Amino acid sequence: MLSFFRKLSISDKVKDGILPYGVMATAEDLLKAKNQSSLILQDETELRESIYDLLRTIKDPEKPQTLEELDVVYEDCVHIEKPTAKGVTVIKIEFNPTVPHCSLATLIGLCIRVKLERHLVALFKLDIYIKEGAHTTEVEINKQINDKERIAAAMENPNLRELVEKCIREEE
Secondary structure, eight states, X not given: OHHHHHHHOOTTTOBTTBOOTTOOOOHHHHHHHHHHHSOOOSSHHHHHHXXXXXXXXXXXXXXXXXXXXXXXXXXXXXXXXXXXXXXXEEEEEEEOOSSTTOTTHHHHHHHHHHHHHXXXXXXXXXXXXXXXXXXXXXXHHHHHHTOHHHHHHHHHSHHHHHHHHHHHOOOO
């Protein structure tokens, strides 16, 4: 049941799959609230643009610039696949680390995943990858940032969680 709520990722009610103390709601209530307050999309182009708008504001963990300013994410990095037989749309995100040996590529992938999970509705599956040939350990990093257990374990670390929150925080 927790994985169902994790997928919902309702921005104000559910964060990282956990309902805040005192919040009671059915799955239908959560979906309704999410559909009213978040991405209500008409077509694939609008979905791609909305996802890119979310990605471009993520800050680099080491530098004051955003991932867009550093060309880590770019407009063509979002790929939408046709829905599966169960109606789940697969969203593939490709990012390009600034250098082939970037030590924070895994953290950048984690930031991308957390931010998108908090803003997308339930019927999406995220696949996040480093651009082919752009990193010396891309296979290992791709495996890490697409492994649910590793993501959950990483977000349990308070220091890492704080760093992710700092990177994905929207400027006012």
